[in-house]
Each structure stands twice: as C-alpha cells, then as structure tokens.
Amino acid sequence: MATETLTAAATAPGASPRRRRGGTRSNENLAGWLFVAPVIAILGLFLLLPILMAFWVSLTDWNGQGSPFTGDVPFVGAHNYTRLFTEDGLARRDFMTSIRNNIYYVAIVVPAQTALALGLALVVNNRMLKGKSFFRSAFYFPSVTSSVAISVVFLFLFANSGAVNALLGFFGIDGPEWFADSRGVLHLLFGVVGVDSPPAALTGGGPLGLSWWDWLAGPSVAMISIITLVVWTTSGTFMLMFLAGLQNVPVALDEASTLDGASRWQRFRHVTLPLLRPTTFLVLTLGTIGSWQVFDQVYVMSQGDPAKTTLTPAYLSYRTAFRDFDYGSGAAISFVLFLIIIVLTLIQRRVLAERDTDRPRRGWWRRRVPERS
Amino acid sequence: MALLTDRPAAAPARRDERAARTLATRFLGYATLVFFGLVFLYPFVIQIGNSLKTEADAAADPLSPFPDPLTLASFERVFAGTNFPLWLGNSLLVTVLVTIGRVFFDSLAGYALARLRFRGRNGLFAAVVAVLAVPGVVLLIPKFLVLNQLGIYNSYAGLVVPLLADAAGVFIMKQFFESIPVSVEEAARIDGASIFRTFWSVVLPMAKPALITLTILSFQSSWNEFPHSLVSVQDPDLFTLPRGLADLVSGSLGSGTQYPLKLGAALLATIPVAIIFVVFQRYFVRDANDGSDKG
Numbered sequence: 262m263a264t265e266t267l268t269a270a271a272t273a274p275g276a277s278p279r280r281r282r283g284g285t286r287s288n289e290n291l292a293g294w295l296f297v298a299p300v301i302a303i304l305g306l307f308l309l310l311p312i313l314m315a316f317w318v319s320l321t322d323w324n325g326q327g328s329p330f331t332g333d334v335p336f337v338g339a340h341n342y343t344r345l346f347t348e349d350g351l352a353r354r355d356f357m358t359s360i361r362n363n364i365y366y367v368a369i370v371v372p373a374q375t376a377l378a379l380g381l382a383l384v385v386n387n388r389m390l391k392g393k394s395f396f397r398s399a400f401y402f403p404s405v406t407s408s409v410a411i412s413v414v415f416l417f418l419f420a421n422s423g424a425v426n427a428l429l430g431f432f433g434i435d436g437p438e439w440f441a442d443s444r445g446v447l448h449l450l451f452g453v454v455g456v457d458s459p460p461a462a463l464t465g466g467g468p469l470g471l472s473w474w475d476w477l478a479g480p481s482v483a484m485i486s487i488i489t490l491v492v493w494t495t496s497g498t499f500m501l502m503f504l505a506g507l508q509n510v511p512v513a514l515d516e517a518s519t520l521d522g523a524s525r526w527q528r529f530r531h532v533t534l535p536l537l538r539p540t541t542f543l544v545l546t547l548g549t550i551g552s553w554q555v556f557d558q559v560y561v562m563s564q565g566d567p568a569k570t571t572l573t574p575a576y577l578s579y580r581t582a583f584r585d586f587d588y589g590s591g592a593a594i595s596f597v598l599f600l601i602i603i604v605l606t607l608i609q610r611r612v613l614a615e616r617d618t619d620r621p622r623r624g625w626w627r628r629r630v631p632e633r634s
Numbered sequence: 635m636a637l638l639t640d641r642p643a644a645a646p647a648r649r650d651e652r653a654a655r656t657l658a659t660r661f662l663g664y665a666t667l668v669f670f671g672l673v674f675l676y677p678f679v680i681q682i683g684n685s686l687k688t689e690a691d692a693a694a695d696p697l698s699p700f701p702d703p704l705t706l707a708s709f710e711r712v713f714a715g716t717n718f719p720l721w722l723g724n725s726l727l728v729t730v731l732v733t734i735g736r737v738f739f740d741s742l743a744g745y746a747l748a749r750l751r752f753r754g755r756n757g758l759f760a761a762v763v764a765v766l767a768v769p770g771v772v773l774l775i776p777k778f779l780v781l782n783q784l785g786i787y788n789s790y791a792g793l794v795v796p797l798l799a800d801a802a803g804v805f806i807m808k809q810f811f812e813s814i815p816v817s818v819e820e821a822a823r824i825d826g827a828s829i830f831r832t833f834w835s836v837v838l839p840m841a842k843p844a845l846i847t848l849t850i851l852s853f854q855s856s857w858n859e860f861p862h863s864l865v866s867v868q869d870p871d872l873f874t875l876p877r878g879l880a881d882l883v884s885g886s887l888g889s890g891t892q893y894p895l896k897l898g899a900a901l902l903a904t905i906p907v908a909i910i911f912v913v914f915q916r917y918f919v920r921d922a923n924d925g926s927d928k929g
C-alpha cells in the first residue's frame with residue numbers, strides 16, 4: 262500500500278516541474294522513514310528497549326516471577342553491582358573467577374589465533390604453490406559451521422577415550438581427563454619447578470576476593486580444550502583478513518628486497534609485517550572483542566565446570582539469571598561485560614578513525630575493484 | 635618481472651643452488667598446507683567415521699575414520715529416538731523466515747540510508763553503526779525480558795521476529811548501494827517511477843551480488859543461531875537444531891556416552907551449511923574480507 266501512495270504522489274498529473282521537484286523531496290522524506298521503519302521497529306523493540314529494561318532489572322531483585330516493572334519488585338539500587346566488586350561473598354568470588362578465566366582465555370586465544378591466521382595466510386599466499394584455494398577453503402570451513410555442532414565434535418575429540426588422548430598415546434603421553442581437570446596450567450608449571458603447594462605469601466587475601474594463588478592459576482586443563490576449539494574455528498576468518506591485507510604488499514617490493522639480498526625472515530620482518538600492521542591491529546582487536554563473548558562453547562562443553570574454571574562472564578550472567586533466578590545480578594554482570602566490550606570497541610574505532618584520516622575512506626565494495634585488476 | 639629479465643645470467647652453480655632452494659621451499663610449503671589441511675579437516679573426517687560406528691568401536695578406536703563394523707544405527711536413532719525431525723522443521727521455518735525478512739528489510743533500510751534524503755538520516759546511520767558494536771551475549775537477559783513482557787516468550791514469534799533485521803546487513807546493503815552509479819535510478823525517476831518502484835525494479839536487480847551475500851550470511855547465521863533460541867523458548871516443541879543438539883549433549887540419553895549418535899546429529903546439522911559453503915564459496919570469502927572495513 263505504501264507503493265500505491267508513493268506512485269500516486271510521484272506521478273500526479275499536472276504538477277509543474279518545480280512543484281514536482283519539491284514534491285519529490287518531501288516524498289523522499291516520507292519514503293526514507295517508511296523504508297527504515299521495519300528495521301527501526303525491530304532493532305528498537307528487541308535491542309534498544311530491552312537494554313533499558315535490563316538496566317532497570319539490574320537495579321532490582323527480580324526473581325523471574327511476574328513482571329519486573331511493578332511496584333512489588335524490590336529496588337536495590339547499585340547493590341547488584343557492589344556485590345560484584347566490593348562485598349566479599351559468593352557473587353564476587355564467582356564473578357572474579359569468571360574474569361580471571363576470561364583474561365587467561367584472551368591471553369592465549371588472541372595471540373594464538375592471530376599467529377596461526379598470519380601463518381596460514383602467508384602459506385596460502387605463496388605464489389609458488391598450487392591448490393591453494395582448496396586449502397584456503399579448508400582452513401576457513403570451520404568458521405562457518407555451527408558453534409554447537411562443532412562443540413559436540415570437540416567434546417568427542419577431547420573425551421577421556423577420545424581422539425586427542427589416542428593421538429597423545431602414540432607419543433607415549435598419558436592424556437588428562439580434559440573436562441574433569443580443573444588444575445590450572447600455571448599451577449602445573451609451578452609444580453614442575455617444585456612449587457606444589459601454594460607458598461604462604463600467596464594464599465592470603467589477594468585483590469577482589471581471590472587469593473594471589475588463585476589469580477595465578479592460569480587456564481585450567483578443561484579451559485585449554487575450549488581454547489583449542491576456538492583457535493581452530495576462528496583462525497580461518499582472520500586468515501582471510503590477512504590475505505586481504507597481503508594484497509596490499511606490492512610484488513615488486515618483495516622482489517626488489519630479494520634482489521637486495523634480504524633473507525626470507527628479513528623480508529617478512531621488515532617488509533611484509535610493517536605493511537600488514539593495520540590488518541594485524543584489526544585482527545588483534547576483533548579477536549579480543551570476540552574473546553570476551555565466549556558463550557556457546559562453554560554452554561555445550563563444560564557449563565562452567567570443572568570447579569568453575571571455565572566460567573566466563575557471559576556464561577555466568579546467563580547462569581545467574583536463568584538457573585539461579587537472580588535476574589538482577591545476572592543483568593548487572595551483563596552490563597559490566599558490556600562495558601568491557603564497549604571500551605575495547607571504542608579504542609579500536611578511535612585508532613581506526615585516526616588512521617583513516619590519512620587515506621580516504623572507501624567502502625567495502627569499491628575496495629574490491631582495484632584489487633581484481 | 636622486468637627486473638628479473640634484465641639481470642645478467644647467473645652462474646650455473648648459483649642457479650642450481652637457487653633451484654634447490656625453490657624446491658625446498660615448495661616442499662616445505664606443501665608440507666605445511668597438508669599438515670594444516672589435516673588439522674582443519676580431520677576432525678570432520680573423525681566425526682563422519684565415528685557417527686557410523688558402534689559405541690564400543692568409537693570408544694576403542696576414536697582416531698580411525700573407518701567404522702568396524704559399519705552401522706547406520708546412530709542415524710536411525712537420531713530420527714526415531716530423538717526429536718531431530720521436529721528440530722529440523724523448526725530450524726527450516728526460522729531460517730527461511732529470518733532470511734527473507736533480513737534480505738527485504740535490510741535492503742530497504744540500506745537503500746534509504748544510501749540514497750534517500752530524509753531528515754535524521756545521518757543520525758540513523760550513526761545508530762546502526764553503534765548497534766553493530768553491541769555484543770550479542772549481553773543481550774541474553776534483555777531479550778528474555780522484552781519477549782516475556784510482550785507475551786511472545788516461548789512462541790514462534792519470539793523465535794523469529796527479533797531476528798528479522800540486523801545492523802550488519804543494513805550496513806552491507808548501504809555500502810553496496812552507494813557503490814552503484816546513481817544515473818540509472820535518476821533516469822527511472824525522471825520517467826516517473828515511484829521511489830519504491832525504482833528501488834524494486836531498477837535498483838534491486840543491480841544489487842544481485844550483495845543480495846546473494848546477504849542471503850547466504852542470513853541463512854548461515856540463523857541456521858546456526860543458538861543463544862537467541864536459548865532465551866526465547868523453553869518448550870522442547872519449539873527447539874531449533876542447535877538448541878536440540880545442545881539439549882541432546884547435556885541431557886540424559888540413557889546409558890553410555892552415545893557419541894556416535896551425538897556426532898551423527900551434529901553432522902546432519904552441519905550438512906546444509908557445508909553445501910551452501912561449497913556452492914557459494916566466493917560469497918563467503920568476500921563477506922569475511924568485508925569485516926576488515928566494518929571496523
């Protein structure tokens with residue numbers, strides 16, 4: 262029906278050219294809003310409004326019964342937030358444990374997936390090799406599959422009698438019970454150098470409700486299997502970004518430096534890597550932002566266990582709300598996580614914007630055209 | 635290239651050395667490719683192989699891709715012993731509706747933001763870019779709250795409607811529409827076509843590549859969508875494939891680990907996306923590269 266009115270208005274007979282132009286302008290105004298209306302309605306109703314609602318809920322003690330927007334729901338102010346940071350108790354301990362877990366997760370996943378993606382891109386970009394497009398697709402394929410389906414596969418791979426332990430068995434290594442093993446990797450390393458039990462200095466009160474020894478645990482063995490899965494699935498995507506970045510490395514430059522006698526490592530270190538800096542920055546920041554959102558894999562593979570060592574803020578907020586029916590606390594955790602991610606995003610956009618002032622910003626589509634020629 | 639041909643011929647010894655080095659590089663390159671090819675593909679091979687095994691065989695020899703004996707029992711059980719057919723139906727329904735919705739609504743909005751001059755356009759576009767940064771996982775509780783409040787929690791509407799538009803799709807379409815020449819549309823408009831008509835029968839046909847990209851992207855993301863189904867429905871009759879699969883893994887299946895069954899169900903859930911990936915690969919690759927400009 263919108264079509265008909267617009268057609269009628271635009272083709273109204275007898276309008277002078279001038280009036281018609283003015284009519285087109287106001288038509289555009291109306292049409293513009295009609296065109297964007299569905300998207301505004303959906304994003305407004307299911308994205309912006311809910312965020313406001315959740316903020317309200319994070320200030321209450323709603324337990325899931327009835328509506329959270331009635332006078333019966335106790336208003337607790339910032340209590341759900343202070344419980345996470347300043348009050349000693351289970352809420353803070355769980356939250357800080359999840360933060361610790363996620364920090365270790367980010368610290369391994371981001372460098373690992375970036376290095377692997379760069380390495381794969383360099384090999385796939387090698388002009389001397391054939392069949393590269395097959396391998397490029399193979400490396401990228403895990404990224405497009407369902408996170409739940411892939412988690413199921415990795416549950417099997419890392420099962421006690423699974424493929425990973427069978428593979429380790431070939432090398433005479435007795436693999437751990439991956440998803441039952443809550444020992445921290447750093448603690449295990451300390452154990453290798455003889456520090457088996459926590460030194461007294463570290464068992465005392467550390468910051469934010471966890472002892473120093475707990476903070477220094479490192480990712481648990483169970484978390485390592487989730488980390489492996491995530492690095493495996495995301496590297497392909499980032500490899501494609503590096504491949505796009507490598508298009509910007511002129512072949513002539515590479516050849517010239519070869520003639521100048523530069524070794525392969527020197528060329529990589531002093532020619533390729535500097536030219537890839539923008540891409541590397543992007544991959545690092547996108548990786549960090551994404552790594553703070555890990556949820557599906559935790560839900561399917563470990564549910565935060567063993568001993569809460571795979572608990573992440575995203576999963577903790579879900580569990581607090583939907584399993585413990587403490588929606589206020591769950592929402593508060595969501596907002597803290599939101600803040601972490603938004604700060605990371607803003608830093609990224611600021612740096613990208615600064616760089617973009619140096620060169621004219623081009624759309625993703627137009628950018629392809631010169632690359633093909 | 636010119637540089638290379640202009641050079642005086644290298645001494646034979648040096649040439650041999652270079653040839654040897656090239657050969658070594660090639661060998662190393664292929665070795666790396668094959669190694670990582672195995673790393674990235676062998677898990678799927680294991681998945682297929684083990685879904686055709688008996689449970690005892692899968693536990694005894696998980697690395698082997700060859701079932702001994704080969705059995706379709708796990709697939710029979712997937713269809714007869716679980717709600718898989720129901721999940722499949724729900725997933726198809728959700729995916730088709732969401733894909734149609736996204737392609738239509740995102741291109742409408744993308745076109746308006748790219749071409750139509752209306753008050754508030756810049757502000758709206760800034761809002762779309764801002765929404766791009768909102769991480770999905772922090773929306774779990776918020777989405778549940780609004781669905782609950784609107785009375786569509788635990789319904790197909792709750793499963794589908796919130797996904798009918800997405801900021802990333804609007805962004806992709808806007809960028810595309812800005813890249814096509816405005817002259818064709820102007821000609822159509824001067825001929826008296828309405829704005830919607832121009833959009834529908836002149837602009838959209840030109841936008842085919844972007845529409846295909848968006849269709850594939852929407853299909854893939856709604857087929858794989860998990861967290862949304864987690865907070866929008868509770869009734870097992872409304873489970874989509876990823877939700878059902880997650881339930882299958884964590885739920886009680888009776889005795890044993892049932893890995894062949896789980897792997898088989900996961901395999902069936904992966905196949906549609908795998909087919910789309912193989913057929914429309916270049917669109918996937920293009921899409922992933924776009925991330926680099928989305929910022």
